[in-house]
Amino acid sequence: MQLNDPLLTRRNFLKGSATIGTVGIMGGIPMLSSCTSQKKGKEKGEELQLPALLDQAPDGKVLKAGLIGCGGRGTGAAVDFLNAGPNLQITALGDVFQDKMDACREILKKQKNVEIPDENCFIGFDSYEKVIDSGVDVVLLCTPPHFRPAHVEAAVNARKHIFMEKPIAVDPTGVRKVLASMKRAESMRLNVISGTIRRSQKDYMETRRRVLNGEIGEITGAHIIRNGGALWFRSRRPEWSDMEYMLRNWVNFCWLSGDHIAEQFIHEIDVMNWYLDEYPVKATGWGGRQRRVTGDQYDFFSIEYLYESGMRTHCAARQIDGCSNGKVEQINCTQGYADAAGKLYDLKGNMIWEYPHPAENDMQSEWYVTNPFVQEHINLVTAIRTGSTINDGEDQANSTLVAIMGRIAAYTGKDVTREEIMNSDLYLGPKTYSMGKIEGIPETIPLAGIPHKE
Template identity: 75%
Template sequence: MKSKPGIDRRGFITKTALGTIGAAGFLTSCSGTGSKKAEVQLPKLLNQAPDGKVIKAGLIGCGGRGTGAAINFLDAGPNLQIVALGDVFQDKIDNCRAKLKEERNVEIADEKCFIGFDAYEKVIDSGVDMVLLCTPPHFRPAHVEAAVNARKHIFMEKPIAVDPVGARSVLASAKKAEAAGLSMVSGTIRRVQKDYMETQRRVVNGQIGEITGASIIRNGGALWYRSRQPQWTDMEYMLRNWVNFCWLSGDHITEQFIHEIDVMNWHVDKIPVRAVGWGGRQRRVTGDQYDFFSIEYEYDNGMRTHCAARQINGCTNKKVEQINGTKGYADAAGKLYDLQGNVIWEYPYPEEGDTASEWNVTNPFVQEHINLVTSIRTGKPFSDAIAQVNSTLITIMGRISAYTGKDVTWEELMNSDLYLGPKTYAFGPVPGIPEEFPLAGVPNTAS
């Protein structure tokens, strides 16, 4: 079967790992004419975007993360404004307006607050220069496409899709945005966090040798949930409880664990050719998602990586981002070890209160907006969209394998017509999406 147009099977992360940051001037590397490559260096990251003309932004998706992103944007530099809000729920708009007023003394005019499934179109058309896309991820592909078509710069929260159809849509939009000179920054924060960046720089420069694999774990407690209320329709219940429904969030392997898997992809610099996954559910009380995942990714050179995540209260919580090499291994958050387990380098965090140190780590939720605003004001378009498409697809690959109990190849993923969720949106019944979690070995709508 002929593969659909998409990301090249080999080396597709290479162009988007170090290279994407370099495109905006945040990271540079060069190769000489000989066999030895120049060592990758990190420049000084800006702790505030440069001044310039006012940049007006519209927020689409006014929940907790969206409101937080709006505040992060305002903190990124001078002359930045949030001027429009869009959501499907009035209470989300009201809470966001109150928070912006309380914390940053920002008032949003009534006529710039839009309610409904088409609110994103109204925000995009409200005279803004850029948009912050922070709705449940199911809606991200359509919102990205509309923003690019309207020639708006974009901040898009992770993940960028919940299914292969959506991911390929964002890929097409990203290519169109690049041709139009638009900047697109995504919410995979580790790639703009200096301690992670410095660790990755040392790994790519060979300090732990050639990469041989990775062990990636994120274990934590259960996420929030909303019990169904008698007055809610199916659609309202699902939207208010979105982190517990796969069609809206992609399950926690895609919605949350993407941070750690993205770090792995950044270091490994290859795509897996196959995913072999396990998962299950014991504790969740709403929705159709799993409590835990365990995925083995296989690569074309025989390398394997293992990724596992759990969201169950009362268990051991642990985060591991270990990158293995021929000379040692890395804790991607700021340490390198030799093969005997001895620390050979550790990120030199400054003393508390030392604000002048070059090793200070800017809040990455603000740093991503600093980078975006800087790219706009300096006229140097920047995009990390393809990197987030890559990482999103790899999490989906693992989720499908766990849901089905079958191996999933990259070629199968890129040819998949899997689309999750309804094709039209209205408050009322949502047919075809039962509140039942998938059983491995049994056909299901989420796979």
């Protein structure tokens, strides 16, 4: 079915489990899967244990990585990959803009003394194919999310290990393509890690372990909030075509980013999904726009998700300067509630446990939290070098789908079911790419409902 969805700096360390698609061994340490295996363990009456996290990937043969998408986020991912362990190289770069490529090369040279030869720097919409074919072992997929499904598919077909930034798609068509690619990746024992870092962050992992072990009873719902300032934007320049303007201003166009409910708020939605280990059957939502000056997206969303059991969760996000900011990742239980970043409370609001963060420079402490943006690459490289298989792609596809459900519910003002989304043929963006005019994607803000008449 076709739903009525109108056009539908590397991240800072977000202070608050390695997501393992199949149970494997990392550095001789048993690693639990993100949801399924842990839930099965609990059903058997087994207490969940926190898997050990290495602070550096083990040594091994040289692993070559190619970066696709050389903006701030991609450049940061390249540096994080190089920081994950020994004998790691960035050997190829791909982007559509020469200035982004040049800036990335400069940072890699300055920060890591890495020089990428001209013959391994590829410009154009087909640059991802050239990077994949350049002899790399790993690809880092960091373009605007619209392009992720096609890039993931190409990387899997070429049997490359993958780091893919979040979200993994902007529409149901893209989500289904990634899900199919993940099945193929699993059958080929390829390793896939995505950029929603909480599952690789020790304080979040330990908090979740305690909740699933029943320390505050059974989960009954969740209250998830992320309120922050507006993201950057680019005003259109006379010399820019439609395509160049939209690409340089990508975080403000739904077809490129999925709107901020998918592009940024997916971190918090993924935490909720990680705890609940189930997905909503319906979304009811609203949102709007008051302050954005470019693009076609909303400033704020508020979504209620309904689950098959009758449980409900609430998720809300806002990007407006000059407002009260804050983040809430509250998991409600029968005997208390959790702050997923590292605290447990009883029903009266008394804190009964807090993650024992060590002193900032005490890296030897068992409770030290490695920068999760590096930790996810450590987990990826460790799996490759130890013959394990990790793959959180299906989890990320489902978290992306939950975000898309909320976005469409808010854009249209109508309840949206998971079944509708899973079967929707909605596709956002042009079918072919060139630096010219884009037909059929006006810079128009979605309006829910119909006009009120006298």
